[in-house]
Amino acid sequence: MSMYSSDQEKYSNVPNSEEIIAGVELRNAKRKSRWPAICDVAQSVTGLLLGIFLFCHMAFTSSIQLGKDVFWNLVAFSGGYPINGEENAWMHVVLIGAITLLVIIHALMALRRFPTSYRMFHNIKSQYQFIAHRDTTLWIVQIVTAVILTGMVFPHVTPMLLDPHSIGPNLSSVHTYHNGLVWTFIFLCATELHGMIGLYRLAVKWDVCSGNREALRKVMYCVVVLMIACGSMTMWTYYSNGKALVESGEPIVKYEPVNNWWK
């Protein structure tokens, strides 16, 4: 007699392959659930949306390279300036809130993948030492960058959620200056590695590139390097703008555009 059920009960349902994917083991065949599959899809879909968001985010923040006016006008646009001739804080809150919600759902779903005991951790380590596969290395990079991001994303979005008017060429620059280059660079590297490796893993999982994984991985590495290069230049622009503003000794005020595209 087993601890959990009689032999008759235990062997009454031998899980088929579909049930195994749904997380059904012999002893809980009676309690099979769709939730593991739903959680998995939720993690993938939120990850895909966040990955796509990172490209939009890069275009949006890097617009400052074309001038403070360009960034100001984009921020004004997403705040609905063209609708009523003023920036609507609530529109920023809705957008940032939606992205933050995706981050939270994604993180909660991903928690299932973390080793929760020394034994699990040790198993992963031994498996990795036994077969050092590159995709396993990438999985470990995902776990490490996920921890870094969990610590860095909320301090990034919370001030913007609480004070959406502070998003703009001057105040965002001063913000980057105060955060410093080291913090921002670590945040940038963790973000791009996690996001781009994540998209690569989705492409493999959904068989987007019909098996040519080597080539796909190379493309992904190139995109990571390009995103970090582009982000570093953008970071430098915010940082040096912020430094100049702080060192000027003048009161730091919200930027006034020379050219308002929406007037």
Ligand code: HEM
């Ligand atoms: C809708 C939500 C978001 C908005 C409105 C936003 C806005 C901004 C702005 C204005 C900057 C410029 C400097 C600064 O203020 O720090 C910035 C920088 C940055 N953000 Fe976000 N962000 C959002 C979400 C995220 C998320 C979810 C991540 C990462 C997972 C992220 C990663 C970064 C990084 C790494 C930088 C610095 C590097 C660079 O300038 O390219 N952001 N963000």
